[in-house]
Amino acid sequence: MATIRDVAKEAGVSVATVSRVMNGSGYAHEDTKKVVMAAVEKLNYKPNEVARSLYKRKSKLIGLILPDITNPFFPEMARGVEDYLQKFGYRLIFGNSDEKRDKEIEYIDTFLQNNVVGMIASTSEETNENFDNLEIPVVLLDRTAEELPAVYSDQKTGGKLAARVLLDRGSTNIVLIRGPVEIKPVYERYIAALEELEQAEVNVQVMDSSLTLQGGQICARQLFEQYPETDGIIACNDIVAAAALQEILKRGIRIPEDIQLIGYDDIAFTALLHPPLSTIRQPAYEMGAQAAKLLIKKINQEKIEETHKKLPVSFVERQTTRRKAEKP
């Protein structure tokens, strides 16, 4: 790898001049510029980011912590982040936290050690203190806290909406599958849905499940044994909903005639289920992009009008819920 010194020698100027030409800072004669650029070209010189980062005390790196990219909801967000940042020349250091505090701390530490200019994290509420005394900007993604800027979606409306959908379409024996209560957004939508259901005069049962395929399958199997009369299911996410759907079909229950089902997230493959899954859509990609945008503003010390950006969710009507008119 050619260094700035090689270029300087090749061009017959000092390193300072090369640096100035490369960065377009300070003065440099037109002719000198040409000579320098020719040398740069010839040696295929690319400035070493590490050296630059050391002096400036900031890199072009941004840390991203997500719970688990194996859950299709997060890659979507990650791409939103990446695609936006990429345009500004930022690169991502990435880590999965598995919602574990120590992994999170480990990543934060190494991010800092690498002079990242900012961080985006989907972190568990409890551990936010990890981000507290950082001198670099942090944006929370899919999570919230008072003290930190955040981009997230309207879980409350989402939960309400899911409940409303089933209610409006005539379900009266509803099972609400609650995800892990430690995960704030998941808990919020659960609470919102529960409230909405309790206000209606319907039967409500709550079941617990993890957010994973295995968890969903276990839950779904139990569900029909415990509550065979169920005619509506609100799942904590699409994966669990898919598991429920599979169980429904396996049991020969007609959907949406006998039972309605609604998921959460609108991850890509829900549209590929049969019947296609009705769900509450979170704009994952957009959330990622917005978080990136907010972070860059922070980095550039721009005025920020809203530090807490709540993106709207929407009901994606597919075929596991009935048409609104045709209540059975």
Add this chain to the structure above:
Amino acid sequence: MATIRDVAKEAGVSVATVSRVMNGSGYAHEDTKKVVMAAVEKLNYKPNEVARSLYKRKSKLIGLILPDITNPFFPEMARGVEDYLQKFGYRLIFGNSDEKRDKEIEYIDTFLQNNVVGMIASTSEETNENFDNLEIPVVLLDRTAEELPAVYSDQKTGGKLAARVLLDRGSTNIVLIRGPVEIKPVYERYIAALEELEQAEVNVQVMDSSLTLQGGQICARQLFEQYPETDGIIACNDIVAAAALQEILKRGIRIPEDIQLIGYDDIAFTALLHPPLSTIRQPAYEMGAQAAKLLIKKINQEKIEETHKKLPVSFVERQTTRRKAEKP
């Protein structure tokens, strides 16, 4: 952030001594060690990786390039890589290439500028020259080339196997959905399947599709218009298979009685389809982990017995193919 100088001052020693204690290199008196470690503790000192990386000309960073983490096959691999590397203190700089040469080059450049110690990449065959004259180790993942170490799966057997499955279970009008031919592994399995089919006395039709949901849906719709007599489909990946499955169900065709369908990859959600999708499994997580393992060996200059690691694929028998006995 505390620097080594702060620690040195606090401990009343020189920076060299602090460095030696931190790295366990050279001599250091037991008492001195204690004093230094106390200062480290007190100031919560973490060595700056950037400075270290500058001097050593190598970081603890590894570059990872994948085509698109939005395709669930890749996050699985990414986690394999990450989980393995994480144990050795390496961190990932990550980029999606979208199979585009210029994005790939851009990432490679910035990886290099950040002194990564190695790279893992799923790169398109044509652009391998990008990696040619690098002085750091590179491991190809899910792709192959003569010159570079690689971890991939046995596409040929996979393609053959998929064909064999449908053949053995009695399909005679088979549509083979071919993915983008530029993507080597996808092309290889296609060719292998085609060969196997052509040797048998069955009708074979080839259709093209992208690897995405949209592409799959378009292809599936056309499929039954063009070839209504189809009784077997080999899809280029699970996503396309899921699209085909949906179309099959929509048309009320019985599966696996009237038509058999087999996917490729065994991404998580295939098990959640109804009926669950039969597919050829690539051990994505394992592939990622093996690539990481190989890379670390390279980095440590260890002897490497096999530079090209081909992992086996397997047939995952679920319910879109018939039992072998029960040919209709």
Add this chain to the structure above:
DNA sequence: GCTAAATATGTAAACGGTTACACATAATAT
């Protein structure tokens, strides 16, 4: 008790950039 080897620690030069500062020259104003 003297020499050689082992232990302990500090000084300063790297690593590859950026930039404050000094200095020289050219352009402009008076």
Add this chain to the structure above:
DNA sequence: ATATTATGTGTAACCGTTTACATATTTAGC
């Protein structure tokens, strides 16, 4: 013609580490 300002370029310090080298002190060997 002289003072002032703008332009152009180089020198060297700095960012936070590591490490070669020098030096001082122990310890061991005989």
